[in-house]
Amino acid sequence: xAGVTQSPTHLIKTRGQHVTLRCSPISGHKSVSWYQQVLGQxxxxxxxxxxxxxxxxxxxxxxxxxxxxxxxxxxxxxxALLLGDSALYLxxxxxxxxxxxxxxxxxxxxxxx
Amino acid sequence: xxxxxxxxxxxxxxxxxxxxxxxxxxxSASQSFFWYRQDCRKEPxxxxxxxxxxxxDGRFTxxxxxxxxxxxxxxxxxxxxxxxxxLCVVNSFGGSQGNLIFGKGTKLSVKP
Numbered sequence: 001x002a003g004v005t006q007s008p009t010h011l012i013k014t015r016g017q018h019v020t021l022r023c024s025p026i027s028g029h030k031s032v033s034w035y036q037q038v039l040g041q042x043x044x045x046x047x048x049x050x051x052x053x054x055x056x057x058x059x060x061x062x063x064x065x066x067x068x069x070x071x072x073x074x075x076x077x078x079x080a081l082l083l084g085d086s087a088l089y090l091x092x093x094x095x096x097x098x099x100x101x102x103x104x105x106x107x108x109x110x111x112x113x
Numbered sequence: 114x115x116x117x118x119x120x121x122x123x124x125x126x127x128x129x130x131x132x133x134x135x136x137x138x139x140x141s142a143s144q145s146f147f148w149y150r151q152d153c154r155k156e157p158x159x160x161x162x163x164x165x166x167x168x169x170d171g172r173f174t175x176x177x178x179x180x181x182x183x184x185x186x187x188x189x190x191x192x193x194x195x196x197x198x199x200l201c202v203v204n205s206f207g208g209s210q211g212n213l214i215f216g217k218g219t220k221l222s223v224k225p
Contacts, residue, residue, distance in 0.1 A: 033212075042117075042200050042215030043157065056212050090156055092213075099145060099204045099213055104156040 025093030
């Protein structure tokens with residue numbers, strides 16, 4: 001069975017640009033959460049979606065937005081990129097929106113120059 | 114005060130050593146506790162959940178002290194393959210919401 005898949009794996013963008021990151025959860029999982037991991041830090045919660053509705057939002061600016069589609073895949077959008085947005089963006093899926101059975105994808109490494 | 118704080122590390126130990134990681138959390142309402150392992154440039158993977166009664170999985174033992182808001186991980190007979198960053202993680206909503214709070218992580222290097 002496929003695990004959590006994220007695309008692209010690596011991305012380089014210029015300051016001020018916009019980026020869209022994609023995540024496909026494990027088959028049957030209805031919840032997707034997004035995390036940002038800056039080098040040397042632990043992952044930080046950005047959003048959680050369950051059954052296509054936002055269930056939680058971390059302390060991130062409005063430049064960050066996300067959505068979940070009917071097939072439970074998800075997109076994370078970041079506008080007006082800053083150098084500080086350079087990080088590993090992780091997607092995690094779970095069956096019912098809890099943290100049990102939580103599985104992370106391998107992430108998208110975003111570099112903003 | 115950070116929500117989850119860990120030993121700064123790094124820990125450099127010889128093979129066969131016993132190593133202990135400590136972690137404190139600030140929210141007394143926290144309900145669920147975990148240790149994750151993260152290899153260099155990889156995603157975090159669940160190592161073990163932590164229960165109030167303490168739990169063991171092979172060479173790994175996790176303890177939780179709710180009164181002190183303290184979590185620990187003990188690794189016995191360290192292997193080279195244990196080299197990784199260990200992340201202390203809490204969930205403040207009883208597992209009902211997908212909000213994990215991660216510590217900064219402690220890097221472990223096991224040397225031959």
